[in-house]
Amino acid sequence: MVAAAPYVTSAVTLTSVVQYAPSYLPAAYNTTRTSVITKTVTVCPCTDSLATLASATYNPNGPYVNPYDYSSLPFTWPGKPTKGQTTPAPQPTAPFPYGGTCSDKYEAPAWIPKGSHSLVPGIPQSGTNGNSLWGDLTCPRLPVDGLPPYGSGGSSSLTYSASATGSLTYSVSSTGGISAGSSVTASPSPCGEMPDTGVTRSYDLHVAFQTIAPDGVQKNGITINGGFPGPLIEANWGDWIQINVTNDIPTEGTTLHWHGLRQPGTPWYDGVPAVTQCPIIPGNTLSYLFRADLFGTSWYHSHYSAQYSGGAVGPIVIHGPKTAEYDIDIGPVMVSDWYHQDYFTLVNQTMHGDFPPSNNNLINGKMNYPCENTTLPCTPNAGISKFKFESGKKHLVRLVNTGAEGIQKFSIDNHTLTVIANDFVPIVPYTTNVITLGVGQRSDVIVEGLSNSTGVYWMRSQLGTDRCTLNDGVSPNAVAAVYYEDADTTSVPDSTSDVTAAQLAKCSNDALNQTVPFCSETIDSNPPSVETIDITFASNGTSFLWYMNNSSFRGDYNDPVLLETKVGNLTFEKEWNVIDVGTNSSVRVILKNHGLLGAHPMHLHGHNFNVLAEGFGEWDGTVVNAANTQRRDVQILQNAQDADTPSFVVLQWANDNPGAWPLHCHLAWHVSGGLFVQMLERKEDIQKEDFDADVAQTCRDWASWTGTHVPDQIDSGL
Numbered sequence: 001m002v003a004a005a006p007y008v009t010s011a012v013t014l015t016s017v018v019q020y021a022p023s024y025l026p027a028a029y030n031t032t033r034t035s036v037i038t039k040t041v042t043v044c045p046c047t048d049s050l051a052t053l054a055s056a057t058y059n060p061n062g063p064y065v066n067p068y069d070y071s072s073l074p075f076t077w078p079g080k081p082t083k084g085q086t087t088p089a090p091q092p093t094a095p096f097p098y099g100g101t102c103s104d105k106y107e108a109p110a111w112i113p114k115g116s117h118s119l120v121p122g123i124p125q126s127g128t129n130g131n132s133l134w135g136d137l138t139c140p141r142l143p144v145d146g147l148p149p150y151g152s153g154g155s156s157s158l159t160y161s162a163s164a165t166g167s168l169t170y171s172v173s174s175t176g177g178i179s180a181g182s183s184v185t186a187s188p189s190p191c192g193e194m195p196d197t198g199v200t201r202s203y204d205l206h207v208a209f210q211t212i213a214p215d216g217v218q219k220n221g222i223t224i225n226g227g228f229p230g231p232l233i234e235a236n237w238g239d240w241i242q243i244n245v246t247n248d249i250p251t252e253g254t255t256l257h258w259h260g261l262r263q264p265g266t267p268w269y270d271g272v273p274a275v276t277q278c279p280i281i282p283g284n285t286l287s288y289l290f291r292a293d294l295f296g297t298s299w300y301h302s303h304y305s306a307q308y309s310g311g312a313v314g315p316i317v318i319h320g321p322k323t324a325e326y327d328i329d330i331g332p333v334m335v336s337d338w339y340h341q342d343y344f345t346l347v348n349q350t351m352h353g354d355f356p357p358s359n360n361n362l363i364n365g366k367m368n369y370p371c372e373n374t375t376l377p378c379t380p381n382a383g384i385s386k387f388k389f390e391s392g393k394k395h396l397v398r399l400v401n402t403g404a405e406g407i408q409k410f411s412i413d414n415h416t417l418t419v420i421a422n423d424f425v426p427i428v429p430y431t432t433n434v435i436t437l438g439v440g441q442r443s444d445v446i447v448e449g450l451s452n453s454t455g456v457y458w459m460r461s462q463l464g465t466d467r468c469t470l471n472d473g474v475s476p477n478a479v480a481a482v483y484y485e486d487a488d489t490t491s492v493p494d495s496t497s498d499v500t501a502a503q504l505a506k507c508s509n510d511a512l513n514q515t516v517p518f519c520s521e522t523i524d525s526n527p528p529s530v531e532t533i534d535i536t537f538a539s540n541g542t543s544f545l546w547y548m549n550n551s552s553f554r555g556d557y558n559d560p561v562l563l564e565t566k567v568g569n570l571t572f573e574k575e576w577n578v579i580d581v582g583t584n585s586s587v588r589v590i591l592k593n594h595g596l597l598g599a600h601p602m603h604l605h606g607h608n609f610n611v612l613a614e615g616f617g618e619w620d621g622t623v624v625n626a627a628n629t630q631r632r633d634v635q636i637l638q639n640a641q642d643a644d645t646p647s648f649v650v651l652q653w654a655n656d657n658p659g660a661w662p663l664h665c666h667l668a669w670h671v672s673g674g675l676f677v678q679m680l681e682r683k684e685d686i687q688k689e690d691f692d693a694d695v696a697q698t699c700r701d702w703a704s705w706t707g708t709h710v711p712d713q714i715d716s717g718l
């Protein structure tokens with residue numbers, strides 16, 4: 001199979017699927033899923049791009065081995081470790097000046113060759129991003145009122161109220177799944193129970209190696225359905241989502257993780273190898289099935305080693321009740337640092353004391369590059385992302401940091417950002433000129449259109465400076481162009497940014513007292529389980545590793561902890577970093593970072609956590625906004641202040657979702673280096689669950705495949 005194969009719609013019958021109604025889940029999760037409507041497969045981010053897909057020209061077959069020399073950087077950092085070494089050399093400043101060699105040949109910030117002064121791309125979209133249409137002006141907007149309930153010949157109306165006590169009504173006249181004349185009504189306030197829509201949306205995703213050139217520099221990437229970034233997974237709150245994931249990588253396993261969704265009742269579909277499943281072997285398909293149990297913006301990505309840093313990512317949008325008004329849904333805007341070497345080379349460097357700096361920075365997978373700085377094939381002015389704004393209208397921009405390492409600072413020149421959600425949690429709106437996104441974090445922002453119908457402005461995503469990020473200095477600032485309705489869409493903005501140097505150097509999220517959830521939740525002020533986890537950095541003699549309470553994680557692809565728990569094998573290897581939190585009602589974790597070289601965006605699977613406090617030194621017990629603390633699923637844990645003063649963040653969550661849930665740094669290179677623990681939650685309830693049979697089959701297939709192939713697991717595996 002090749003990457004371009006899956007663009008065939010498929011109706012999926014779900015009669016063989018077990019019932020998902022575990023007794024310990026709230027009533028809203030108890031659904032028989034008998035009125036299944038199958039949304040046909042979405043093939044690309046944009047509904048009208050089939051013609052583009054058919055005409056796209058790219059070579060899905062490689063090359064897989066980089067045939068070109070890579071000019072090495074003028075430093076190796078932190079260098080080959082000696083056993084027991086705990087402090088690397090001081091982090092070097094970026095080795096190259098902004099623009100690098102021959103920067104005088106280009107116009108910053110978009111690296112347009114001097115004299116051309118035009119944003120006409122040098123490569124067609126298919127040449128830079130394969131099948132992906134993200135960042136292209138033809139990419140349609142998303143529906144402001146959510147998705148209709150699809151069905152053959154169905155018609156529908158769907159309204160989400162803007163109030164906290166609003167209602168949601170599906171009126172279905174005729175569909176293939178819900179009988180004619182029936183209506184499905186629910187009353188989901190954003191703070192209420194998830195509705196049971198009776199809808200399952202089905203997608204096919206294929207993961208493959210592919211040559212791509214997102215910034216004009218050809219590299220060996222990993223794509224989803226032949227494109228980088230991958231297609232949109234879209235649903236309404238309360239829908240089920242079925243995703244058939246096929247591994248078209250000929251030489252490695254893969255898994256996909258659905259970031260931020262809690263997987264209540266389906267913990268085996270969280271997509272983490274060595275934790276919730278065995279990897280999918282080359283050529284095989286695993287059908288994931290889970291509930292759209294939260295609403296807002298997120299993403300999916302490979303969780304197998306650092307594959308996602310090579311491009312195996314895509315956006316998720318779950319439509320739900322609105323907590324703020326807007327006129328236009330621009331859709332996902334993914335920001336990501338970018339590396340010109342393939343992912344495996346980068347992991348290999350990471351594990352041998354040569355931490356890789358990023359080479360570029362992308363918005364929706366696109367940016368230009370000053371080509372003199374690489375020996376790889378490179379086309380200047382390859383094409384940046386472009387967006388259409390309308391004067392006087394309110395635009396929803398769904399920001400996601402899908403990068404490997406860099407903390408992003410997002411802004412739009414001359415525009416104010418009104419932040420209405422962080423991760424899957426709506427918040428009381430606040431305004432800012434720049435929003436910080438650590439890897440894995442999302443922010444939904446409303447951008448009010450100016451009254452200038454010919455306006456042209458830079459959208460920017462700049463990498464955090466100082467110790468926030470390791471980049472080579474050439475192109476740390478991604479730009480895209482924002483065009484109002486009467487603007488010439490090849491023109492070059494000349495706007496300037498008001499983001500200050502101090503704002504760029506701040507490696508932390510906006511203050512906890514600024515980010516107040518829209519829906520209040522109280523937390524246990526005296527939780528029965530409190531864990532302190534010290535995060536340290538040290539050498540084992542060959543690699544620099546990250547340790548959580550003196551244990552660096554390394555997973556076993558053949559022995560997923562969740563599956564071992566299911567069958568009653570509770571003897572876990574120390575390096576699996578299992579923390580059994582039992583049946584306590586809630587869990588509090590105090591994370592302390594003793595490292596000076598990288599803020600850690602800490603991500604928890606299976607939950608939104610409450611963020612009680614952050615700071616330096618010892619926590620004094622004060623909870624910020626104690627009546628309604630910030631909740632989200634990724635929070636930046638800052639660098640230690642100095643060698644003797646760690647930073648801390650205090651997290652707490654209700655222990656109500658049986659499963660094995662990773663709590664880890666989302667930096668690709670740090671999780672490769674073991675900055676990972678897993679919370680084993682309510683193991684007796686796990687053992688009562690009816691696991692899908694294909695989960696076991698995936699392990700049998702992996703065991704069989706690894707009988708003749710040796711996976712080259714040089715890192716933690718995740």
Ligand SMILES: [Cu+2]
Nearest residue numbers: 600665667670
């Ligand atoms: Cu980290």
